Amino acid sequence: QVQLQESGPGLVKPSETLSLTCSVSGGSINSYSWNWIRQPPGKGLEWIGYISFTGSTNYNPSLKSRVTISIGTSKKQFSLHLTSVTAADTAVYYCARGRVSDFTKYYFDYWGQGTLVTVSS
């Protein structure tokens, strides 16, 4: 059974960098995309970006200038770095495994439980 678990600080100061790690257990990090998705309190889901098992990345254009997603050397973790945060970045941050089938079916089949990150001084 694949499990994902987010970890990182729950409080970040404005203008600083938000850094989170997603630990993957029960499966290989190969052959999938590894995504970060966030949800501001009381609002909907926003896709942040992904890193593929090959190391290629793609980011939401609205966040692209501030986001970096990387895979850890152990290949069992991937990370999110979001720079110059403001209160608008306060959200529950989820990591999720992305899959593709037939190049027409894209979906997220496993999700972490999420971690709330508050941006405040």
Place this chain on the structure above:
Amino acid sequence: SSELTQDPAVSVALGQTVRITCQGDSLRSYYASWYQQKPGQAPALVMYGKDNRPSGIPDRFSGSTSGNTASLTITGAQTEDEADYYCHSRDSSGNHLEVFGGGTKLTVL
């Protein structure tokens, strides 16, 4: 287009059938996937592809697509189906982006 549009709220009587819809140009090229989110929980995949249910999802959930509209139908809604539902698809711009709908809050009366 990079937008998926959902009705903010839908209600259904217990045991009746409800359809939750999602509209967007990307759905002409890609199938939607659907996620159920209950308060305080992470989203969970309930439907993907043409009409594919992950293991453990009851068969009262079904999916369909017509033109630019994807639908998630619950036949015989139960109280435990009350939740927020989000659709998702790949963006059709060719830039390999992912997009979510704004979500539909389903109330079971």
